[in-house]
Amino acid sequence: MSLAIPVAPLPSIAGRDWDSRRRSFRGRPCLDLGQPWRRNPESLLSLGQVRLGLSGMSLALFAILRDRDVFNPVEHFNVPAFPHGDVLEIFAQPEGQAAYYEFHITPSGALCQLRWPGPMRDIPLDWDGPADPLLPYKISRWRCRAQARVTRQGWEVHAEIPLKRVFEETAPWDGSRIRINVGRYDYTRGRLKPVLSATAPLCERDFHRSHEWQLLELRFR
Secondary structure, three states: OOOOEEEOEOOOOOOOOHHHHHHHOOOOOEEEOEOOOOOOOOOOOOOEEEEEEEEOOEEEEEEEEEOOOOOOOOOOOOOOOOOOOOEEEEEEEEOOOOOEEEEEEOOOOOEEEEEEOOOHHHOOOOOOOOOOOOHHHEOOOOOOEEEEEEOOOEEEEEEEEEHHHHOOOOOOOOOOEEEEEEEEEEOOOOOOOOEEEEOOOOOOOOOOOHHHOEEEEEOOO
16 A cells, blocks of 8 residues: 555644644644656746645645745636636545545635546546536535635645545545645746646646545544
């Protein structure tokens, strides 16, 4: 079996303010955002880290992102924001399950949620047609908890993914495993293309290579 990163419950915190949330993740497993598909990273690559924990029956993440130019004009739910500005993307797939989930969060906290029934690369998406190609895969009946704030150095994200929604074939239990990847679109105004980075050791610049995502083991006790 593949080695998995153990993820345990976060300590209870007295307040729900932002600094208390950040402190609750101290010492937790940390994933760095990088460009493993490149021999040398791009010169404009900004640092980013994601810490992991469990909050009840949710997978909790706290991301700290350095950013020279924080922006994204998208503010509405389930509007794809990655073509327009900075976005953090979270991918989650229980081990052995074909379907996986994708969550987009902007610096203002705008959220987009997708469920892919299988590998996205095998699904024909007509980006040039009149209809929204992502509409059949958008999740609107429930929402993960996601908040973001802009800081002096960049921006931060706190998200909680409800595991009972993501685990479709079996209920999550102590020892359950799930693969994740956290990807980032880092835009700079005046520059045509964003800088992409990810936590998973991807061999290609493709966030959807789920067989290369990090494997987590959920330890509720």
